[in-house]
Amino acid sequence: MDFQTLVFFFLSAILVFASLRVITARNPVHAALYLILAFFSCGGVWALLQAEFLAIAIILVYVGAVMVLFLFVVMMLDINIDRIRQGFWHYLPLGALLGVLMVVEMGLVLGSKYFQVPASEAMLPANISNTKGLGALMFSDYVYPFELASIILLVGMIAAIVLTYRGPKKSKYTNPAKQVFVKAKDRIRVLQMPVEKD
C-alpha cells in the first residue's frame, strides 16, 4: 500500500465518521461542526484525485462561507433537539422504505443502458493545471453564460435591496428653543380634500 492510498483511507475514514456524527450528534452546533469536518476531508479526497480547483472551492465556499453562515443561524435559533427526536421510531419504517426506494431508483438509473456515456478521453496536457484549464474555458467558450450568471447575481442583489431597504433612519429630537415659539395655528391645519373613492 503506497502513501497515497494510506492518505485516502485516512481521509475517507474521517469523512465517514464525520458524516455519521452529523446525523447522530445531539447538539446542532456539534452537527454543524462535524459537517465542516466532512467537507474538509472531502476536499482532501478531491485534492488526491488532482481536482485541486474543486478542493479549494469546497473549502473556500462551503467551509468558509456557507457553513459559517449556517453555524451562525444554528446558534441564533433555539432548537430543542428532544422535541425533534420525538416519534423517531414511529417514522422509522416509512423513512427506511423511502431510503431503500431511492437507492433502488438510483441503481436503476445508473445501471440502465441509456446513460452509459463513455468517460471523456480528453486529458489536459501535463503542464496545464485543472484550474488553468477551467479558467481558460470559462473566459473563452463559456464567456457568454458566465457573464449572464454574473448579471443574474447582480439582479438578485438589487432585488434583495429593493424588497428590504426602507430608507435611512433619522433620529428624532425636538428643539426646546423652537418649541416655546409655537402658535396655535402651527399645530392645527384644516384641509379641504376631494372625496376619494375606496
Added chain:
Amino acid sequence: MFDNFVVPDLLPAAPELFLAAMAAVILLADVFIKDSRRTVVFALTQLTLLGCLVIQFVTMTGEVTFTFSNMFVDDLMADLLKAVLYMTVFVVLFYSRGYVLDREPMAKGEFYVLTLFATLGMMVMISANHFLTIYLGLELLSLSLYAMVAMNRDSVASTEAAMKYFVLGALASGLLLYGMSMIYGATGTLEITGIGQLLMTGQANKTVLVFGLVFLVAGLAFKLGVVPFHMWIPDVYHGAPTAVTLFIGSAPKLAAFAVTMRLLVTGLITLSQDWQVMLIILSVLSMAIGNLAAIAQTNIKRMLAYSAISHMGFMLLGVTTGVVGGDARMALNAYSSAMFYVVSYVLMTAGSFGMILLLSRAGFEADNLDDFKGLNKRSPWFAGMMMIMMFSMAGIPFFIGFFAKFAVLQAVVAAGYMWLAIAAVIFSLIGAFYYLRVVKLMYFDQPADETPLVAPLDMRVLLSANGLAVAVLGMFPDILMIGCVLAIRHSVIA
C-alpha cells in the same frame, strides 16, 4: 493549448451588450440623482431601448449568424421579435410612468433597472441556441419579475402573488431543467442546432428523448401559461401592481414563443409527432378553461388573465400544425401564423392594460369591471380605444385579432384538423361574450365614478396610437404578416 485564444464575434450581440452596459450605468446614475429628478432615470431607460432598436437595425446582416461558440444565434426571427420587444417595453414604460410615480415603494429607479434586466433576459431567450443560455435568460427574466411583482411591498396581495409566482416559477424551471438534462443524456449535446442534426441521424434513444420532451413541454407550458400549468396566471396578474401586470402580460410572451420555436422546432422537430399530441391537449384545454373561467370574473385584471390563457392556447394551435405526419409543407404558414398571433396579442394586451392604468390614479386602482361603467360619458375617445381592443381580442373583423385568429385557423384546416378548428371557433365565440360585456358596460351603463381622467399627454397619445395600430394593422395585416413569413422562412424552415 490556450495560445490560440479568439475573441468572440461581438457584433451580433451588440444590442445585448449595449443594454447590459446601460442598465449598469442607470443603476449607478440612480444613486446620484435626487428623488425630485427621477425623470432622468426614466428618460435614460427609454433612450437605452431606442438605442437598442437602432443598433439592432444597423447590425442586421440578413444571415443566420452564430457567435459565442454557437450559444447565441442572430437571425431574422430574433431581429423581428427583439424589435417588437423593445417597442413593447418602451410603450409599457410610458404607460406605467404615472402609476409608478404615485406609489411610493415603486417610485425608485430600481423599477426601471429591473425592467431593463428583464428585457435583457428576454433578448437572451430569443437569441438562444443552447440549453444553458435558454435557462440563464429565463432565470434573468423570472428573477427580475419576481422582484417587480413584490415591489409594492406594503400590499398583501402583491406579496402573496410574488410568493406564488416564485415557488411555481422555481418548480417550472426545475421541470424544464430536468427535461433538458434527459435530452442531454440521450444526445450528448446542449446545443439546439446540434441536437436537431443529431436526431436526424436517428441514433439517439427515443424513450429517453420522449421522457425528456414531456418535462420540456411542461416547463414551456408553464412559462406560456397554458392549462394545466396556468394556475399562477390569474393570481399573479391580479396581485401584481397593474404596471407590472402590464409588463408580465405582454413582453414575456414574445420570449416564450421564441423559446418554444427554438426548442421544439429547431431542436426536436423529429419528435414532432410526440409533441403535437401534447400541444393539442394543452391548447384545447386552455381555450376551454380560459374562455369559460373569464366569464365569471368581476376583476378586469383577472378577466384579462384568463383571456391570456385562452389566447396562448390559440397561438399553440399554429405551432402544432406545422408538421403533420412528417410532412412539412404547411410549416411556413403555420409557424408564421403563430408568430403573427403572438405579436398581435402583445399589441392588444398592452393597450388593454394601458386602459386600466389610464383610469387608475393615486390611491385608486381601476381594476374592477364596474370601473369601466359609462366610460363613454367620461371620455368617448378612450371608450372607443377600449372598444377597439376588446373587439380585436374577441376576433371581430376587421381588427388585427381577427386576422391573427383567421391565419391560425387556416393553418389548422390546411393541416386537416377540422375538429380542432371547429372547437377553436366555438371557444372564441364563448370568449366574445366577456369582451363584449366590457363594451356594454362602457356604452350602456351609468358611470359610477365621474372623476375626470388625469393621465399625462404622452400616455394619451401613445395609447391612442396603440388603439389605432390595432385598427390599422387589422385593415392592412400584410405588413406584419410578410415580416413574420420572412422571419420564419429565414430562421426556422431552413
